Amino acid sequence: MRSIIVFYIVTIIISTFIGFLLVYFSGLTAHPKKRGEKKEVDLSTYTVEDSLEKSIFEEVKTILGPSQRSLELTKKISQVFKKELEEKINYTKEELSKKYETIVEEKTRNEEIAWKKYKEILSDKKETEAVIRSVAEGLVVLDAKGNVIMINPAAERLLGISSKEKVGKPLLEGIKEEQLISLVRGTEENKEIELISPNEETKKILRASSAVIEDENGKPIGMVSVLSDITKQKELDRLKSNFVSNVTHELRTPLVAMEKSISLLLTQDIPEPQQREFLAITQRNLKRLTLLINDLLDLSKLEAGKMQITRQPSSIVNIINEAILGLETWAKTKSLTINKIIEDDLPQINVDPNRILQVLNNLIGNAIKFTPSGGSITVEAHFIRENNEVEVSIQDTGIGISKEDLPKIFDKFFQVGERAYTDIGGTGIGLSIAKEIIQLHKGRIWAESEKGKGAKFIFCLPLE
Template sequence: MILDTAHDAYIGMDYTGRVTAWNAQAEQTFGWSTEEAVKHTLIDLILPTRYAGEHFSGINEFLRSGERSLMNQQLELVACHRDGREFPVEMKISPLQLENRYIFNYFIRDITERQAAENALKRSEEQFRAVYNNAANGMGTRTFDGTIKDVNPAFLEMVGYTAEEINDLEPGVLYDPKYVEFEMAQFEKLLRGEEAEPYEKVYRRKDGVEILTEIRISLERDDAGNPIGIVAVVTDITERRRLEEERAEANETLLKANQELQELDRLKDEFISTVSHELRTPLTSIKGSAEILLTYDEDRETQVEFLRIINKECDRLTRLVIDVLDLSRMESRQMNWIWEELDLAEVVGAAVDGAQSLLIQKDLFIKVDLDSDLPILRNDRDRLAQVVTNLLSNSIKFTPAGGRILINAKRIPADGLDGAGEKLEVSVSDTGVGIHLADYDSIFQKFRQVGETLSDKPTGTGLGLAICKEIVEYIGGNMWVDSTPGKGSTFYFTIPVHPEEPLEHSGDELMEEPGPQLNYAVSD
């Protein structure tokens, strides 16, 4: 009864090789009923012919010598069903001696499903190992305490070590110990059934180069599904991060360039509005004065006054045209430069003499204090004069009546840092309205003036300081300002004593050869 309810097929066989017992599970496993099976041999019922000789040879050897090589062993072999199909089984033969005879008890289990599962697992493991070994990304397994168990070839190539070297590395060599605590927390999240987000980690290669990686982790499990470690996929994102940073930098540069273009458009619109205003104002005065002169035949004093207005407004128009032309020539590299030896004192003296009438009109005191040992310069006289004249003009415009202006120049020894050699530092100081620190850079930009509207600042195009800075920088110097609002400003510029004259350009920029020159007046 017990054997009839067993999950394994049970077959009893006598010493002659004939079946004496056949339980219900044997009927189900092999397809033969008990009545059909009893008194037949196993060759007739379940053993494929190719295994018959080996089987009965083992039985006979046992009966002859007692050799138990096949007895009480778990044997895996192939059995045959009644319908002719073969299938894998696990079989155990237990001999039992009754008096002077033996009977043999066969316990047989169909292992088709188990073997299929084992084969599937083996194929899966082989596939995983193929993927693991040939993956483009680094992969590895670790214990829960962080110890490396195994890594694939891609990871070894990534860090430059061999598998043996990886296992012998001291803590802190492959990566910074700061990651240990963080990764332990990630492992604990996985063990709690939570998802671990990808994270970044810096590895240090064998050659010392650091690489940035992105790591994704999951649990490694045994056949029973129990967690036994961590599986990590490691992706080198060093190049990707570099490209992302370059792209962000490029986007920032494009954004900045776009903002600068928008600002330039705004400044040009403002410039056109300013120039239009500056052109209309003197033209209106000239036209009005000319119309009045046409009606005055005898009043000589009135005629002279209106002629003086016409002359003044013509000068104003000339200054405007000169500034616009100078700016255009500098930007298009068409400015004429004439290099010659000159005395800075003569240039400054000429600028002061030219501004005497303006100084007298505003009751301004001016002092020129130049070092007595200033060397002879090699430079463009007219351009240098233009810089000094423009700075002096600005001081006059922005200094209230009764104020003071100081022009100073001194030698600056060569320091070897800028490669420019010996220089002169020239400064023009005043006791005028001053400039706010926030305006220091903008006042040197084209079309800019201190103040927000035409009503709260002296009229002009806002080109004078921009032109001065372009000239000074072209000849190898620098220009800057220092100021205190309400107390005054000092504009500085440096010029090399022996500048390196720019090489002559084919058609782009004219130098050394004098060309037609415009006369310079005090610039707005």
């Protein structure tokens, strides 16, 4: 653009100059004599004002010689030329500045549009990034070579790696040995990855669902994987399958005892006291079976969130006595003593007596189960004036609960390690039901224990 303008100006200058020369030469041939007089000029006093005048003068001089006339002519030519030039320049300048303005305007407009679009894209990008960042599932994007393009914070956490270190590198490069991806199962699209760690607590099982990213021609250009932590789900699966086998065992044990007693009663000649004993065995196991079935029914209510309580003014002492009465024969078979420490004049509480009885059956039943022969169980009840609540505790001299297991005992299906493998059995739902019942009464339940030192279960119920 600029070079064209310069060329344009130069062409104007040269053509104007030539034009003037031509005019001058035509004048020369018309009046040669009149203007031919030669006059000496003192050229030492002559000063050319600028290079333009100088070059015109040089030209004029070759034709007219170094005379005053030449000088004047030079001046004239120069003035006319300059004037003309100035006009042309001004005009060009104006034109140029107009053009420039239009260009600038257009450019500004384009820039504004571009900026607006850029901002839109930027905010879109930020939005997308925010979405990716806040997705709870881990997201990993790999290019066709398997190098990491992007890892979101959830994936960083799940894999225990940092995005900064990984971008541009293969995903598995440099993953610490303790996090070694040891097990990869499933199809290409759906993998289960087990992140092994020496610490059982931090061991993770991840499910990776992957999809190939293709460009518009269907050529694979990378892969996007969604990682979800399925450790808890797996644990729940395990607990549920344990639960099923425990329930089977829990159903069979009393059935075997009942079947055996009845068949002995029917087929053998049994002395009277033994007959009574066998009937007692049958009755006890029937009760055990009933409690189990009630628990199972409650479990389905619990899962559906449909467990309800019907409150009525009740005496906690009566409920405790009823629970102990029902479980006494069972305790006797293991030579366990049940002690009561119950405060006089306990106030009435507004609770569902059947549900509280269920909780007590559960807690005292557990105490009987987990206390070896000859031990003792102590049931206490107090009124806690400052909280306006009644506190009931059941303490045993049993095998106790380890520190690791203590926080989990109220979890559904959870069973303390060893117990699941013994005939003590249990389904692992009793305590979770007890907890639900107490919470429905707006009360609290917790346990205190040490392995080998017995266990104490405590619950508090507000008076209202």
